[in-house]
Amino acid sequence: MAVYTEVSDTDLHDFVAQYDIGEVIACKGIAEGVENSNYLLRTTVDSYILTLYEKRVRAEDLPYFLGLMEHLAKAGQACPTPLHGRDGETLRHLCGKPAAIITFLDGMWPKRIQPFHCAGLGAALASFHLAGQSFPMTRANDLSLAGWQPLLDASAARAHEVRPGLAEDLAGELQFLGNNWPDNLPGGVIHADLFPDNVFFMGERLSGMIDFYFACNDAFAYDLAICLNAWCFEDGKNFNITKARQMLHSYRRIRPFSEAELAALPILARGSALRFLLTRLYDWLYHPEGALVRPKDPLEYYARLRFHRQTTGPGAYGLD
């Protein structure tokens, strides 16, 4: 829930005048999304999303994100794509911040996840992974293994406020993951943040995915591990193997898994659980007084981590 920047009518008028999209009729801040300020922009031509990039997104990464969206859209993936202004540029400034106008993607994100949502997600993710292979830019995943130690260090002193012994537990987990993290898995561009609020449906049909601002280059199976955590647990803790099976089976119909990917799934799922646990833990402990975004419970991801610790192979996720 985030609109951090109030855009004045005159600034907006001047900004929109740089595009061939008619005159502004309305512009309303959208309550969803936590990283950037998003507005639903209506003009005499169509509806669009106006995004102002707030400080959590690094400006130097924006050409990668916007270029990726455009690449995917041209490859036929259902996702928003940035508009080019009359000067040919997709990225400019508004209220002193980087800003872009993006096409509007129809559909709604599912509030109650059903197995068919997971099936749709698996197919769309595989198709996204294949379409990204011809994207020429690269961006390292700074929220993978090497980034977790600094995150843990930043929260360790107060982690016991969330759960006694948590910092020690996570330090041990991090050591285990460091010793066993797989490399040389098949990879390319991953979404890296494909939570249900970033995937839209029209009825039972997946209509597209949004929010590529964590996208980076990493193992494809790590993206799946993120989705297993984000889509296949009930009430924040109980694993639903039916949903996982639907997701993984429909994924591999489009992009088959290698043996190494299958074997790595449990440890990737542990790593992904730790990654979201660490960022949530930090936000929980250090969110500023009066922040407009309600921090999410880090312990939901501790429960996931504990589940993945006791799995022994891909069978635990519904794969034979």
Next chain:
Amino acid sequence: MAVYTEVSDTDLHDFVAQYDIGEVIACKGIAEGVENSNYLLRTTVDSYILTLYEKRVRAEDLPYFLGLMEHLAKAGQACPTPLHGRDGETLRHLCGKPAAIITFLDGMWPKRIQPFHCAGLGAALASFHLAGQSFPMTRANDLSLAGWQPLLDASAARAHEVRPGLAEDLAGELQFLGNNWPDNLPGGVIHADLFPDNVFFMGERLSGMIDFYFACNDAFAYDLAICLNAWCFEDGKNFNITKARQMLHSYRRIRPFSEAELAALPILARGSALRFLLTRLYDWLYHPEGALVRPKDPLEYYARLRFHRQTTGPGAYGLD
């Protein structure tokens, strides 16, 4: 900034099916507004606002609010109007809360107030006051004189945290207003909350007003006093007589003032300043930890109150 209720896709589908407005394409929570949950609803037919009434609005008042909007729209006022479902009703339930679908009003609220905005506002307010005279329902203003003492009592013990001596100062003010509050001024339906974010413009043209959920029956001049406070101060404290003059002059070209209204303007402005000071003071002192709405500074209205205390007549507001 408020979306309190998450509406599931299936609940939304069933709700929209009760209207003749096509199929849902998208539904996004709007960040503006503090009392209710508002969503921008796109269907295959048009765009609408879906409003869920949260607990700050009394359900028994909703027929007055919705009836008023419909009355005004039929009278040619530029304002949203509730849609009738196939059963003829404008008000039904969604997620266990009263809910309505309202027409979408084009335009944007002005972030930087210019004198022409105030001129447009004065004319629209006068026109609204005249159009409301044929509305048959009535609703008492529970945030006028009789409502202020309980509000002050609720905050008095901690008011010194905001400013030393504030409770004693406001108790004296309340006594003065009680002894001098005018009655028998011309009145009817007033908006009672016409802040800039409730008035939309397309370029320099006022395109309409929204948010009638504080509307009630009271003196017309009290509505003007609210607007003087909400639109004619700079940096939260300095009165801008040019803006006030524009507002009042364009108002009286459509609905002339009586002598009694002119004479009452300073005390009505004091009362209106006290009313918003008291509700802001309470919200400031008692907003729940982790609330999604950032409370507004009550002292901005203390500065306004002090300004109005030293005015002696309507000349201070630009009237001759």
